[in-house]
Amino acid sequence: MNTPALRTTGLSGGYGRFDVLHGIDLEVQPGEAVALLGPNGAGKTTALRALLNLVSHRRGTVEVNGTDITSYPTHRIARGLIGLVPEGRRLFLDQTVEDNLRLGGLHLRRDRRRVDALMHEVFALFPVVERYRSRPASALSGGEQQMVAIGRMMMSDPAVMLLDEPSLGLAPLAIDAMAAGLAALREAGRSILLVEQRVDLALQVCDRIYVLSGGRIVEEDVAASVGGEGRALIDAYLG
Known part of the structure; x- marks a missing residue:
């Protein structure tokens, strides 16, 4: 079992x-x-x-x-x-999409290859997030922000x-x-x-x-x- x-x-x-x-x-x-x-x-x-x-x-x-x-x-x-996408997303709206994602993988920052691989997984799952990676999170719609929040959680590579x-x-x-x-x-x-x-x-x-x-x-x-x-x-x- x-x-x-x-x-x-x-x-x-x-x-x-x-x-x-x-x-x-x-x-x-x-x-x-x-x-x-x-x-x-x-x-x-x-x-x-x-x-x-x-x-x-x-x-x-x-x-x-x-x-x-x-x-x-x-x-x-x-x-x-364990990773969490909280109710209301709670993104850093004045930061770029990519910065929000990287914050999710902050504990992995010494392993650049792993961080890059996780970022690739996020972009493969949500292509719109990659397109807007340089935009502030505040510029995205609610649905796009939710994708970023899920991506940020993915970046911690939780079990x-x-x-x-x-x-x-x-x-x-x-x-x-x-x-x-x-x-x-x-x-x-x-x-x-x-x-x-x-x-x-x-x-x-x-x-x-x-x-x-x-x-x-x-x-x-x-x-x-x-x-x-x-x-x-x-x-x-x-x-």
Whole structure:
């Protein structure tokens, strides 16, 4: 049996004295895309932050490729273990597209050949990013900025890729382009955990889905098997 790229076991934690997550068990296999769905306030973003140790763990473990990283500091996790595309992208808008990308691979700066290879992967996936590499990020559309944000995450060459609401605020054509990019990453063997409100996008891109409600996993299914009744159940949980 394959060692999961990502595994959480009984993960609980939150902010201050209050738990937001309650015993989260989930897995992402190597080369698998998994969606974490749920209504606003369900704890989805908190779950992603907990994986990066940005949220206190009270109980449970986080493993990447079989290594327990529960106690790792965030900066160590971000160096090739887990990469994040945060909600809202959070680019340096006054910097060029290329500068934003290179910041993602800052810990690899001594290995110029590897950085150049990763940059080539980003440009191959999103040709528009290469065309605009010398422009300030502020000059790009929302969809193009999201491509840059995904590219910046790719530049850290993470074992697991996290994306928090990547479709938020994007036009339909931009969502289609982003979905195609995520599908290509999955086909290239990347391991992805996607937080999304759009069930259609999650089912299009992902192999499996988890539904989070009240900080607990309440449903798990194979994306391809979700029919009308399953879709209605997911929609009910999403509110």
